[in-house]
Amino acid sequence: MYTIKPNRAKLLISCNDRPGIVSAVSRFLLEHKANIVQSDQYTTDPEGGIFFMRVEFDLQDFDSTYPLIEKDFSSVARDFDMDWKLANPNKRKRMAILVSKEDHCLMELLWRQRAGEIPVDIPMVISNHEDTRAAVEAYGIPFYHVPVTRETKKESEQKILELLEGKVDFIVLARYMQILSSEFVTHYPNQIINIHHSFLPAFIGANPYKRAFERGVKLIGATAHYVTDDLDEGPIIEQDVLRVNHRYSADELKITGRQAERIALARAVSWHIDDRILVYGNKTVIF
Amino acid sequence: MYTIKPNRAKLLISCNDRPGIVSAVSRFLLEHKANIVQSDQYTTDPEGGIFFMRVEFDLQDFDSTYPLIEKDFSSVARDFDMDWKLANPNKRKRMAILVSKEDHCLMELLWRQRAGEIPVDIPMVISNHEDTRAAVEAYGIPFYHVPVTRETKKESEQKILELLEGKVDFIVLARYMQILSSEFVTHYPNQIINIHHSFLPAFIGANPYKRAFERGVKLIGATAHYVTDDLDEGPIIEQDVLRVNHRYSADELKITGRQAERIALARAVSWHIDDRILVYGNKTVIF
Amino acid sequence: MYTIKPNRAKLLISCNDRPGIVSAVSRFLLEHKANIVQSDQYTTDPEGGIFFMRVEFDLQDFDSTYPLIEKDFSSVARDFDMDWKLANPNKRKRMAILVSKEDHCLMELLWRQRAGEIPVDIPMVISNHEDTRAAVEAYGIPFYHVPVTRETKKESEQKILELLEGKVDFIVLARYMQILSSEFVTHYPNQIINIHHSFLPAFIGANPYKRAFERGVKLIGATAHYVTDDLDEGPIIEQDVLRVNHRYSADELKITGRQAERIALARAVSWHIDDRILVYGNKTVIF
Amino acid sequence: MYTIKPNRAKLLISCNDRPGIVSAVSRFLLEHKANIVQSDQYTTDPEGGIFFMRVEFDLQDFDSTYPLIEKDFSSVARDFDMDWKLANPNKRKRMAILVSKEDHCLMELLWRQRAGEIPVDIPMVISNHEDTRAAVEAYGIPFYHVPVTRETKKESEQKILELLEGKVDFIVLARYMQILSSEFVTHYPNQIINIHHSFLPAFIGANPYKRAFERGVKLIGATAHYVTDDLDEGPIIEQDVLRVNHRYSADELKITGRQAERIALARAVSWHIDDRILVYGNKTVIF
Incomplete structure (x- = not known):
């Protein structure tokens, strides 16, 4: 296509x-x-x-x-x-996906890649859980399980860096629920894309859907951004929102938000692959 | 119509x-x-x-x-x-508009009222500045200038309450840049609608467009809410966003945001007039 | 979830x-x-x-x-x-999916079902091509290949009806590129949901993306509707649009349109499952 | 601003x-x-x-x-x-507005011009009705009433051309319900912007809101386009849609559509003023 x-x-x-x-x-x-x-x-x-x-x-x-x-x-x-x-158009970019348990962003990217909508290679998916292994391997993509605990965080990141070394050009955090250390981020400056499950800077931090529910917002959003040292403060690439109303439970906000996440992340990844994004300070120029 | x-x-x-x-x-x-x-x-x-x-x-x-x-x-x-x-449909609601200098929300409401899009009476417009007098009087609506200074705030609010007394059912703050006291708000519980120039809870407080510019957001928004004691924390009635990009200056964000403000406020006012809003805690049910 | x-x-x-x-x-x-x-x-x-x-x-x-x-x-x-x-909430609806070659709508529904976003059983996927077999079977869902030619249309529909008989409650045409006969439709009144790849009634008929490209539209859309005897004239359930511009080729309109198709179809299916849709004449009430 | x-x-x-x-x-x-x-x-x-x-x-x-x-x-x-x-930025463009009875697009443009949102001069408003005279003159803008009947169409257009001659650079049809002759259009090639009250090419021709109501669409739209000889077929500049549902009467679709009209037209006019639009064939490039 x-x-x-x-x-x-x-x-x-x-x-x-x-x-x-x-x-x-x-x-x-x-x-x-x-x-x-x-x-x-x-x-x-x-x-x-x-x-x-x-x-x-x-x-x-x-x-x-x-x-x-x-x-x-x-x-x-x-x-x-x-x-x-x-x-060079003849050198496809190589994208690693890091994911935890929720697989909606992962599946969005895998499907789009196979459908030819995003011209990219996916040499590996890395997860701190086993949950998505079968889905990933069904796409013929290597899956690596790298567990992370508070104690092993440093070693785990080291392990991930070794897996990535020389194999990938950029990384997508497709709902990877671990905070990467500054040291890790330094290896991939402006080459790590995260999807945050809120319309930043609203609901920075944990549990955005729960807080959105409590605040009674009428739009629910998601933000794709480059990862920097400052959590949730990296350059914003794309944002999207969807309309909700009083009937939505916190869980339904979450389901709705997943859509916004998939859309915003897929756009950000596609622009990154097409070299449309230039970063300056904590902002992006998207051509 | x-x-x-x-x-x-x-x-x-x-x-x-x-x-x-x-x-x-x-x-x-x-x-x-x-x-x-x-x-x-x-x-x-x-x-x-x-x-x-x-x-x-x-x-x-x-x-x-x-x-x-x-x-x-x-x-x-x-x-x-x-x-x-x-x-009672035969008793049209009576709406007072409070405004400062920027007239876009005011004009939106005046035009819609005259066009028959919002079935409401507007017995008066009150402003702490003279800027909008001519525009208001061109619509045949009484305009009252009630200046506010730090020292006269209490007297000014008293003056406004007297003007409103028995004449209006609810109040719209159409970019009224004064914070109303708790005492004032007590007189009109869930009857004061404010338009905040950001997608709450993002950019609570002053200068939201400047801060949106600095943060490099990709959507700019506005929030219509009922006024309570907690500034910017009242029950949200409606929100809207518009897409922006790196080419927008802080001023252009402001111009774009005006549109979101007009749209969100007009919807909120129209639902309030049509008795579609029920408030509980800091949330709204919109039927 | x-x-x-x-x-x-x-x-x-x-x-x-x-x-x-x-x-x-x-x-x-x-x-x-x-x-x-x-x-x-x-x-x-x-x-x-x-x-x-x-x-x-x-x-x-x-x-x-x-x-x-x-x-x-x-x-x-x-x-x-x-x-x-x-x-009865304890009796999950049973949905058959009919698909041709393009799998984006199919994958959207399979993924959402597995993720628990749409509480439905999928007893079978039927296609006039073999292309999507592997993807479907990876989800553990039976896949039936029922080829259709101009000459065998009647027999093919008969074959499909036999496969469906007693096994499904409603049918989703997830980019099924065959026109169903009146006789077939009669068996499932208001129980067949189609996704049309345009913002109906614009670009009724074939090749909507090519025609949208030629017309130079600035929004591209999709329409989910119940199938009736009148092609593209059945009751509209949901529509969605996405913004495009002069840089989009006809192919890129198609890729963009796929997103609108997935979103509109997923919403329509989810409302149908939740019994939110009432049909009268060629219109729908969505509660 | x-x-x-x-x-x-x-x-x-x-x-x-x-x-x-x-x-x-x-x-x-x-x-x-x-x-x-x-x-x-x-x-x-x-x-x-x-x-x-x-x-x-x-x-x-x-x-x-x-x-x-x-x-x-x-x-x-x-x-x-x-x-x-x-x-030349120092030579502001001069815009004539043609309008019939409905004033929402007219008021949108007048207000934006006065607010400094669109840097343009408005030397005149011309109407085939007297309805909007007071509103126009309140803005200090000359208003000309040029009635049109089937018999006097040619003379009326001649009269309008004389009023415009040497005074304006482009023309906005802000809900002007007369079809301009080819001859008239020839004088202002790609300099006449019309707002059509539907999401073209859906509902080409008369009564789009009534037909949208009958078709039961879920989005209502508007299209700003340059006027050519082919009615409703000129190059599309901008389109917008708003969500509606089964509760909307044909009249309420109309009121909602007015908003889409105002938004789409204001954007188109602002891009035209800023020389952002290039036309080729029946398409536009918007930079």
Whole structure:
């Protein structure tokens, strides 16, 4: 369904804003016979702000041209002191999923991957419980059980890091009910996506559905965000809400919220895979 | 457009749940030749919960029957220890609007009232500023300027209470940027509707749009609620959100949020007028 | 998660409106010691309209009381010439799923059923293709392949009817790309739910996503409806839409539309299971 | 509120796609010391498709630089056979509103203009009825009554064209219930915005709310589109929907639909003013 275009590449840039960036980048692409398909630029402030750019382009002779672009662009990048990344469509990203017991976000991602809606490889699913093993293995994906207790937290994270090492590009916490240590997060900066079961910053912390029930809210939400050291404070990628009413019990809020979680997480993951997200401070630019 | 049915009445009931309530009410209505058009019942818990009911019914000979119903129902109510209210369609509710400088919620209500979308009388608009006087008077509605300073707060509230006395049934704070005292609120329990410019409980307190901008949220919201002693903690009536993105400045969030405010407030006011809201604790049942 | 309350029953009624219905029903329930938990009534027109009612109630001694209610209510029903139905919570509904090749709606229903979000039995999945067999059997559900060609349509439908006979209460067409004959539909009046991949009545007929792409719409939708003789004209149960823009190819509209399909269908199925839907003419009342 | 940046200009381009466009445009802007604030590009197909571009940029010495850009860009445009437009922020667009009797869309636009939410001048409102005169004149805006009958249609349109001549840049049909002739439309190609009271292409033609009521839809919508010769077939700019249910009468669908109309139209007008819309065939690109 979702067709990968084998000769299409994506370039992502962020740097301090100053005149000439777009001109330099587009001239570079023209010289390398790239044909721009879609492009977005944005600056937080034309005076002293940060500049963001994302370009999708087609290459005529991909195999010979792509490596040249990768090599040559560094001089342009140096001129403007850019953070940059070139995305190769022929190298699918590799996503690990971490999950605890509730499987709705996990199943959403597994199904979408198999249906071709998210072009990604899933080399493994890791869980601190055995509950989802059968469902994962039915998709032909390796499942690793890494239990976590208060005492073994450090060792467990170490074990997970070893499993991931060299095998994955980013991690999705699909209702993984363990807080990752700063040290763990450091290994995957802006590469860990979490789904929080509330409309952040409302109901930060534990038991959001119970608290939503007690407060009597009329919309229930979910937030997909990158994980940082500050719990629930990482850059927000996507949020969604669904309408509820007085008839909903706390449990029914939870069931409804699951939908919002699946939708928000699936969108966030799909944008991440498509290199549409640029992070600055605790915010995201989504192109 | 919105046709008042002159022979239609509404009965609202809440009481501790126990068997026989619906039967007693419907038998009473049948004996008084009322024809039920629409009815809703809900109980928080069939064992020891609170029961809520709203019935709309048509009366055949309204002028003679309605007073009888009003009189006779008290014995039913006594049997079940009910809180109850009978709403007479021929007596339009009277709504005062309190506003400061921003006029978007005010204009929404004035326009809807004139267009016949909300069947209500507006005997007065009161403001602590002169800014909206011309707009209000263009609608032929009396405008009162009651300035408020830290020192005169008590006198100002007294002045407002005198203006309202006997003239209005409920109050809408359409972006009225003063916190009402407990004493003031006591005069109009569950009869003061406020529009808060955030998706509560997110961004409780001041400057929600600025804080939403800083947090980088992807949805911006508004909350209509009844005013109680606890600031921003009153029973939520309605909430709405609109999608925003990284391109929105704090000012543009504010403009977008205005729309959510207008929509949420207009719905809340219209349900209040139509006697669709029952309050219990800090929650609402909306029938 | 979704807790079945074993002593809770539901009564659904529709009949010509006239005074006394609610009173008779609630007195009947009181006499049978039923405690009303939630109830809705609606009339299309108090003068000569149709009256609809849905009551959820708890019974104290379910096993002995329920059969009595079932037996005794017929005399109340006769007095008012009612269509009525009593739903027993201890008898889970049995749902057959018919599907062709695309599995997103199928997987949504299978997952929700297993997660306990929709309390229903799924005795079988029937398909005119083999594609979804493995996925279905992984859930432990029998899968039947009944191919359909232009020539064998009649026999195929006969085969399906035999498979269903006595085994299912209602049918979901989860992207089943065959048009059912009038004769087939007659066997399951208002018991076949279809998901149409457009916001009906827009794009009735084939290839709605292609046509939506050509028309340049900004929202893409889906419609769940009961199947009647008139293709795409049956009573609408639920609709949903998602925002799209000029960047979406026809294929991406399709992927986006799948989400709307899953959401709308899951809601419709869940309301059907919970006996919340009453049909009149080509419309539905959803309580 | 909405701050016009006096040194910011916008350039809109469409042309057949081929390599080098972005490079040429960005080099041109760099040479003229323009600082790009935001930019979007899109191509319908990198092989033989149409290319669209919108750039917002700041100029250092606006008064001297802007005329140069206006003059010099034509040679770039010629090289690529571009359709292009340069928008001067210091020249506010001038919008005429045509309206019949229903004033909700009119009031929405008048209020937003006065509140500074849409930076536009409104030199006149024209109506075929007198109903909205007072409301318009209260805003200090000239109101012209141009009655239309079947016989005088041609003369009336002529009269309107004369009123508009040289005074306005674009026209909004804010529930103007007359069909404009092809000849009239020719004078303002892609400069007439209409709000249609349905979710097009559903319920094309007359009485959409009545037909929506009869069909029993669960969402009610509105569509803002550019007016072309083909009635209801012009390029769609924006659509919105709101949820309704079986309790809504045809009149209540209408009231609800008004909200969707106001929201969709206000967005479309605001994007048009901000030069965010590019038209090709019967579609729009919204940047």
